[in-house]
Amino acid sequence: MAASEEEAQMRTISQLSDQAIRHYEGLRKEHEKTKKECKQLKQERDEALKKLEDFERVSHMVLKEVNSMQENLEVEKICRQTVEAMATKVSTFLFSNRQNRSLKRKSMMYLAHLDANVIAEINLNDDTDEENHKERSLEPVTPPTVGLVEDKLESSLEEKKLLAIDLETTRDQLHKTREELLREKHDNTVLIAETLQQKKLLGKYNRVSRYAVEEYEALQADLELEKDLRVEAENFAHKMLVEKKKLKRQSQALMQSVSPSEALDKALKEIAALTHTMETQQLEHQQQLKRLEDELRGSELRKQLAALERKTAVLEEERKDFMEKSSRAETEAKDLRFTVEELQKKLQQVSNPVPAPAPPPPPPPPPPPPPPPPSVSANPLSSLMSLLRKKKGTNCDIPLVERDAAPKDPEKDVRQQAVSEMMERIKKGIQLRPVGQTVNKARPQQRERMPSGSAIQELKGILSTVKRPTPCPSPPARPSSPDAQSELQKVLMKRRGVLETANDNTVSAQPFSSSVLDMTRVKIPPTTSADKSVIKDKTQH
Numbered sequence: 001m002a003a004s005e006e007e008a009q010m011r012t013i014s015q016l017s018d019q020a021i022r023h024y025e026g027l028r029k030e031h032e033k034t035k036k037e038c039k040q041l042k043q044e045r046d047e048a049l050k051k052l053e054d055f056e057r058v059s060h061m062v063l064k065e066v067n068s069m070q071e072n073l074e075v076e077k078i079c080r081q082t083v084e085a086m087a088t089k090v091s092t093f094l095f096s097n098r099q100n101r102s103l104k105r106k107s108m109m110y111l112a113h114l115d116a117n118v119i120a121e122i123n124l125n126d127d128t129d130e131e132n133h134k135e136r137s138l139e140p141v142t143p144p145t146v147g148l149v150e151d152k153l154e155s156s157l158e159e160k161k162l163l164a165i166d167l168e169t170t171r172d173q174l175h176k177t178r179e180e181l182l183r184e185k186h187d188n189t190v191l192i193a194e195t196l197q198q199k200k201l202l203g204k205y206n207r208v209s210r211y212a213v214e215e216y217e218a219l220q221a222d223l224e225l226e227k228d229l230r231v232e233a234e235n236f237a238h239k240m241l242v243e244k245k246k247l248k249r250q251s252q253a254l255m256q257s258v259s260p261s262e263a264l265d266k267a268l269k270e271i272a273a274l275t276h277t278m279e280t281q282q283l284e285h286q287q288q289l290k291r292l293e294d295e296l297r298g299s300e301l302r303k304q305l306a307a308l309e310r311k312t313a314v315l316e317e318e319r320k321d322f323m324e325k326s327s328r329a330e331t332e333a334k335d336l337r338f339t340v341e342e343l344q345k346k347l348q349q350v351s352n353p354v355p356a357p358a359p360p361p362p363p364p365p366p367p368p369p370p371p372p373p374p375s376v377s378a379n380p381l382s383s384l385m386s387l388l389r390k391k392k393g394t395n396c397d398i399p400l401v402e403r404d405a406a407p408k409d410p411e412k413d414v415r416q417q418a419v420s421e422m423m424e425r426i427k428k429g430i431q432l433r434p435v436g437q438t439v440n441k442a443r444p445q446q447r448e449r450m451p452s453g454s455a456i457q458e459l460k461g462i463l464s465t466v467k468r469p470t471p472c473p474s475p476p477a478r479p480s481s482p483d484a485q486s487e488l489q490k491v492l493m494k495r496r497g498v499l500e501t502a503n504d505n506t507v508s509a510q511p512f513s514s515s516v517l518d519m520t521r522v523k524i525p526p527t528t529s530a531d532k533s534v535i536k537d538k539t540q541h
Contacts (some may be wrong), residue, residue, distance in 0.1 A: 013418075020350055061164070068160055075153055211310050218303055222296070229292060236285075247274065337426065344419050351415045 247270070254266055 016347075016351060016415075020347055023346075023350055064160075064164070068157065071156075072153060211307075214306065215303065218299070218306075222299060340422070340426075344422070348415060348419070 251267055251270070
């Protein structure tokens with residue numbers, strides 16, 4: 001019965017999880033649809049803005065044309081009014097002329113009845129002269145004024161067209177210059193970023209080259225010291241040879257001059273004195289050799305210390321980078337926690353569609369765990385996912401639903417139990433996953449064989465990471481003394497043993513079976529072999 005109940009509960013949980021996944025996929029599809037609609041609306045808005053700009057431009061042009069037409073109409077009105085005024089003047093003048101002519105004809109009829117003396121006194125030429133003068137003054141005025149006005153109108157229209165063309169060309173030029181300016185700004189930003197990267201790389205090169213120069217100077221000083229010692233030893237050996245030859249010659253002369261017994265006594269005494277001097281000189285020579293060996297060891301230890309200081313500086317920079325990465329990972333973990341809470345709310349809404357009384361507010365998220373020690377680096381995202389996927393064992397599984405729960409609403413109890421289980425696991429803390437140590441075992445062995453204080457090898461490493469096409473071959477580093485190398489190897493082997501025991505003691509992570517917590521799974525990019533080798537090198541150093 002218990003097994004059947006558990007199977008039924010697992011089926012209900014799987015069905016609910018499938019429903020939640022479908023609901024999530026539907027929401028994601030709706031989100032994509034809304035994104036597409038938003039893009040289409042943006043495109044339509046851009047097109048509408050372009051059309052608006054075109055309409056504004058056309059409306060401006062139409063307004064300009066309307067203004068020009070109004071000006072032309074006003075000019076035409078003025079011209080028409082002047083023409084009408086001139087026509088009225090001409091018509092009045094012609095009417096007056098007709099009246100004058102009729103009056104003349106009538107006067108001529110009456111003149112026939114008058115005497116010759118009265119006719120002589122009347123001056124008819126004055127009136128005719130005045131009329132001719134008025135006609136001459138009125139006739140040439142009207143046509144030239146209209147022609148001049150029309151010419152001015154045409155010239156103003158042509159100037160207006162030219163000005164409109166110039167304005168459009170200037171606008172196009174301004175638009176082009178703006179686009180060129182934006183392109184230049186973008187190129188400048190790209191160039192600034194590249195220059196910053198080059199400066200950082202040059203700073204690394206300068207630092208490593210400085211270390212290499214210091215090491216080269218130390219090696220050169222050791223070489224000069226060894227040369228001086230060799231010259232002194234050769235001079236000492238030459239002096240000893242000369243003294244030996246002198247003693248041989250003296251002994252031969254004494255053997256020839258003195259009797260054999262006396263010669264033997266003298267020779268024995270000289271041999272004893274010579275052996276005593278030789279022993280004293282040998283002891284002094286051994287003491288000098290010991291002193292020089294101690295000095296050489298001290299210089300090598302200093303070199304090793306300097307190399308270790310350089311490595312510590314480089315490792316400090318790397319530690320800062322890893323600290324920044326860990327802070328980013330912590331922020332991502334917080335975001336994941338918020339997403340988990342949102343998904344829990346969605347699951348509760350899906351499982352409880354009927355409105356229920358408001359649940360108590362969820363507890364605040366727990367504070368982040370203390371950062372791990374610098375010797376072992378871990379990814380908080382991977383640790384979070386390992387905690388979510390971890391399973392303590394088949395016998396120690398936490399039941400999702402209590403057996404004594406009420407049979408009326410099992411789905412609600414299942415949801416609440418799952419949520420409480422997940423929150424308890426988040427509150428208890430994060431267990432860090434061990435870093436895989438079986439990926440690159442050949443690399444640490446090679447690093448152990450390499451000499452410890454070699455800045456030239458560091459330069460080689462940086463050149464290999466940058467992937468230069470033709471790297472300059474660096475001279476081989478001078479190996480350190482066997483005693484120091486053996487001590488360093490012992491320390492490294494001890495550290496390696498401690499790390500292996502610590503990694504063996506950690507519990508391996510296992511994924512969950514299909515449950516509600518599958519919704520919180522997030523894809524984490526797998527760590528590459530290069531990252532693992534860098535982490536192992538840091539732990540060994």
